[in-house]
Amino acid sequence: MIQVGQPAPDFTLEGVLDGEFVTVTLSQQRGSWVVLFFYPLDFTFVCPTEIRGFAQRRAEFEALGAKLLAASTDSKYSHLAWCERDLGKLGFPLLSDMTRDVARDYGVLLADEGHTLRGTFVVDPDGLLRYMVVHDNNVGRNTEETLRVLEALQTGELCPVDWRPGEATIPA
Secondary structure (H helix, E strand, C coil), X not given: CCCXXXXXXXXXXXXXXXXXXXEEEXXXXXXXXXXXXXXXXXXXXXXXXXXXXXXXXXXXXXXXCEEEEEEECCCHHHHHHHHHHHHCCCCCCEEECCCCHHHHHCCCEECCCCEECEEEEEECCCCEEEEEEEECCCCCCCHHHHHHHHHHHHHCCECCCCXXXXXXXXXX
């Protein structure tokens, strides 16, 4: 089972980035923070709200040196059709994990259903998993909280409960 503090499982996945097919390898993102989030399925109800939410805040993630990567078990063709029909250009890739290997490696696969739970993973520039949260598919994640955690991790300090950027950290 994957754990915080361990190397994030590497992967190479095909996907769609702004209307073009791309191949993304996690290890090629070294030197940058990565926010990888799994969502259950294309053409569903909660998923587009999350994807649009991350797209709306993409510049904030990029300002922190973070790359966004979204993944589901849908095909790259499904991703392309969904972007063309509903989502438009996002500025980050929707990756296809049709083998379900990556979802399994990250512990978010619902094997009986063939799709994933909502999982968010923050990987540091050295490839270590620094944060993970997995929750029920009925509830969308909070992009503001993901940004807050990313900024807290980047301080390299101890951050107390409800810490916000600009607030004091705890001396070690």
